[in-house]
Amino acid sequence: MPAAPPAIDRPSLQARLRAGADELGLALTPAQNERLIDYLDLLVCWNAVYNLTAVRDPAEMVTRHLLDSLAIAPLVRGATLVDLGTGAGLPGIPLAILAPERKVTLADSNGKKTRFLREAVRVLGLANARVEQARVEDLQGQYDCITARAFAALGDILTWGGHLLAPDGVCVAMKGVIDEEELRGLPSGFRIEEIVALAVPGLGAARHAVIIRRYR
Known part of the structure; x- marks a missing residue:
């Protein structure tokens, strides 16, 4: 494990997180x-x-990583979730902490990032x-929910990972400004059910969740 940098201001970060979650x-x-602060x-x-992330300031991490991830929590459904291209575990780890009854798979091809993820799962005691x-x-298996944050275009997410979505499952793809051309690029068998504007406290930037389901 890397040597520890200067200690973070936990009370301040906890207050910022609590206010944003409220x-x-x-x-x-x-x-x-x-x-979450751990x-x-x-x-x-x-x-x-x-x-692992270009964001260096811990207070900014609360907004841009923790609260941004938690903003989609009401849209996540089901008992199983796979977070594609999870990177440093976003949004997968915050969602796993929020819902310990849900089984969460954190998927990434980068060995450096998965090494961190395994350490985070161990240190945080995330049995789920x-x-x-x-x-x-x-990847193999089927999941009730797929999440993806800053991972790929919608068409690529579904072309590469659509086989992971259970028949009644939902894909929640996190985006900034909506690109109409990207919305039209879905592979056959999938449809956009809804686009939800996300108001991430303190972010001051456009954020959206694109909700995608399979055709019946």
């Missing part, structure tokens, strides 16, 4: 708040050496999460 309508328990602390530590180091098209 704005999102999410009632975090004290234990969930604590564990994750952020671990991310800050590893990021100093492994460059597991890590898969593989290309999306090589």
